[in-house]
Amino acid sequence: MAYVNMNEQNPPQSSQYGWKPNDPVPQASTSSGPAPPYIDPEDLQPKNFAFTDESIRKGFLRKVYLILMAQLTFTFGVVALFVFHEPTKQFAQRNPTILLIACITTLVVVIAMACCENARRSFPTNFICLGIFTAAESFLVGSVASVYDSQEVLMAIGITAVLCLGLTIFAMQTKYDFTACGGFLLAALLCLMIFGFVAIFWRSHLVSTIYASCGALLACIFLIYDTQIMMGGKHKYSVSPEEYIFAALNLYMDVVRIFLYVLQLIGNKK
Incomplete structure (x- = not known):
C-alpha cells in the first residue's frame, strides 16, 4: 500500500494530535512498527575512554615493576638469611643435593613458561610458576652469597641497585x-x-675476572634490552601487555645476574 503525505494540504490540529503549528511536520513511516530513535553522530565518537594503548602500557609497566619489587625483596631477604644466619649457611653447605634440586627446578620452570603460553598467562598458574621459580632462584643466590664476606655482599647489593x-x-x-x-x-x-665452560677447567684469577666482567657487561645490556622491549612505543619490538609475568621474570633474571657477576668481581671466597 502506498503512503501519501497529506500533511502539506491538511495539517493536523494541535488539539487533536498534540502538535503545534511551528513544529516540523511529522513524516509518514514506511514500516508497520514505530520509527527508530534519532542518534546523534557525535554520540558515536569515543568520549575520552581510559582504555587507550598508552594507558594499557602504563598499567602494564606498573604491574611488572610491582611484581619485580616483590621478587627482589624476597630474594635479598633470603640472601640476608644465608649470609647473617649461621645455621642456615651451614645447612646449605652440608646439603648440596638441595642446591642441585633448586638448579633443576629453575631450569624446568623457565622452559615451561617459555614454551607453554598457559603457564605464563593463565591466572593463577602464572603466579604459581613465578613463585616456584623465585623461591628456587633465591635459594641458589643465597647459597652463592653465603661463601662471601657479608661486607662484600652488601657492597655488591649497593652497586647492583645503582x-x-x-x-x-x-x-x-x-x-x-x-x-x-x-x-x-x-x-x-x-x-x-x-x-x-673454559673457565671451569682453566682456573686463574685473570680468567675469572675477565669472565665476570664480560658477564656483568652483557647482563647490563640485557637489562636495557628487556626494559625497552617492555616499554613498547617507537621501539622496533615490544612485548604484549598480557606477558607481564614473563616481562617481570626477564628483568628479575637480569638483576640477579648483575648481582652475581658484581659479587664475583669484588668478592673473595672464604
Missing part, C-alpha cells in the same frame, strides 16, 4: 633502540657460556 637504576633511566630516555639487537645479544650469550 647500576639497575641508572640503566633503567637510560633505557627509558635514550633514542637508541636496543630491541633490534636481539641476535647480537644471543650470539654474545652463547660465547659467554662457552667461555664459562
Whole structure:
C-alpha cells in the first residue's frame, strides 16, 4: 500500500494530535512498527575512554615493576638469611643435593613458561610458576652469597641497585633502540657460556675476572634490552601487555645476574 503525505494540504490540529503549528511536520513511516530513535553522530565518537594503548602500557609497566619489587625483596631477604644466619649457611653447605634440586627446578620452570603460553598467562598458574621459580632462584643466590664476606655482599647489593637504576633511566630516555639487537645479544650469550665452560677447567684469577666482567657487561645490556622491549612505543619490538609475568621474570633474571657477576668481581671466597 502506498503512503501519501497529506500533511502539506491538511495539517493536523494541535488539539487533536498534540502538535503545534511551528513544529516540523511529522513524516509518514514506511514500516508497520514505530520509527527508530534519532542518534546523534557525535554520540558515536569515543568520549575520552581510559582504555587507550598508552594507558594499557602504563598499567602494564606498573604491574611488572610491582611484581619485580616483590621478587627482589624476597630474594635479598633470603640472601640476608644465608649470609647473617649461621645455621642456615651451614645447612646449605652440608646439603648440596638441595642446591642441585633448586638448579633443576629453575631450569624446568623457565622452559615451561617459555614454551607453554598457559603457564605464563593463565591466572593463577602464572603466579604459581613465578613463585616456584623465585623461591628456587633465591635459594641458589643465597647459597652463592653465603661463601662471601657479608661486607662484600652488601657492597655488591649497593652497586647492583645503582647500576639497575641508572640503566633503567637510560633505557627509558635514550633514542637508541636496543630491541633490534636481539641476535647480537644471543650470539654474545652463547660465547659467554662457552667461555664459562673454559673457565671451569682453566682456573686463574685473570680468567675469572675477565669472565665476570664480560658477564656483568652483557647482563647490563640485557637489562636495557628487556626494559625497552617492555616499554613498547617507537621501539622496533615490544612485548604484549598480557606477558607481564614473563616481562617481570626477564628483568628479575637480569638483576640477579648483575648481582652475581658484581659479587664475583669484588668478592673473595672464604
